Amino acid sequence: MGRPKQTDKDFLKGMTWFRAVSVRADGASAYALEKRFDPHLFKLQDGKLTRSKKWDRYRDGKRLPSDLTPAAVVSRVEAAIPSTARWFRSPLWDAIDGTLKDRYDIERKLRSLADVSYLLFGVEKWSGGKQLNRLPISDIVFDALVNIASIDSFAAILLMAREAEVIASPELRSKALCAYRAFQPTVETMPEFAGIVNRLFWHIDLSIKHWSLLSPNQRMEIVIFSNPKFVPPKNGQPLLPHQEGFRISSP
Numbered sequence: 001m002g003r004p005k006q007t008d009k010d011f012l013k014g015m016t017w018f019r020a021v022s023v024r025a026d027g028a029s030a031y032a033l034e035k036r037f038d039p040h041l042f043k044l045q046d047g048k049l050t051r052s053k054k055w056d057r058y059r060d061g062k063r064l065p066s067d068l069t070p071a072a073v074v075s076r077v078e079a080a081i082p083s084t085a086r087w088f089r090s091p092l093w094d095a096i097d098g099t100l101k102d103r104y105d106i107e108r109k110l111r112s113l114a115d116v117s118y119l120l121f122g123v124e125k126w127s128g129g130k131q132l133n134r135l136p137i138s139d140i141v142f143d144a145l146v147n148i149a150s151i152d153s154f155a156a157i158l159l160m161a162r163e164a165e166v167i168a169s170p171e172l173r174s175k176a177l178c179a180y181r182a183f184q185p186t187v188e189t190m191p192e193f194a195g196i197v198n199r200l201f202w203h204i205d206l207s208i209k210h211w212s213l214l215s216p217n218q219r220m221e222i223v224i225f226s227n228p229k230f231v232p233p234k235n236g237q238p239l240l241p242h243q244e245g246f247r248i249s250s251p
Helices: 008-024 030-037 054-060 073-080 085-089 092-097 103-111 139-146 151-167 170-189 197-207
Strands: 043-045 048-050 121-126 129-134 210-215 218-222 246-249
Touching: 008 030, 008 054, 008 085, 008 092, 008 197, 030 054, 030 073, 073 085, 092 151, 092 197, 103 151, 139 151, 139 170, 151 170, 170 197, 170 210
Parallel strands: none
Antiparallel strands: 043 048, 121 129, 210 218, 218 246
8 A cells, every 4th residue: 555645734734844944943944954954965066056955845845854764854853953843743733634533542642732731631649640630621721722822732722623523522612613713813923834824724624614513413514714715726626715615414
């Protein structure tokens, strides 16, 4: 079985990572980053210095950086510029993909969010040691998440929207999606998402839909686009962003 085909959504992860690296390298360009981390890709040919422009493709979403081994580029850059790999490895991307179908898997992902773990988990001490226990989810928790400009906050909000699917909780779904809307202005100011927020929101809007309950065992899924004027890159025949999509399904 071959590797799954990479999509625009996958490349957004790489673009975000590139921007995170550039920001933490004092605004370094694709040229400068390639020279620093892949100098072997520069060659003198006919008296001219040429390069592969691999890092340009990371920046533009035309190539996905590798993170399969410790020698891969994401790990190599992390060793030199700490806290960059988290932008590539964040559970945010799993939440957008919709691949998390188990509430315990979602909770493990939530536990990994160092910036916001204290909002979601409390420490219970006992004779044998201590453990983290999930705290009740409230409007106060979501308000706090919205006020923290971190990829961990973003991931937590979307992970809880996915959790709502698993436990069939319209209340949690509504709270999480309201928090997602409230958090969007913060995302727009984060340099790691510069120039790609509309593409990012478009994928999230299609993947994590709003619910309208028709009966106790039937709901309507509604797509509400954050930017109705945005036209995504061509890839098959996606739903047009000026339309609202409806699909009736059972919870």
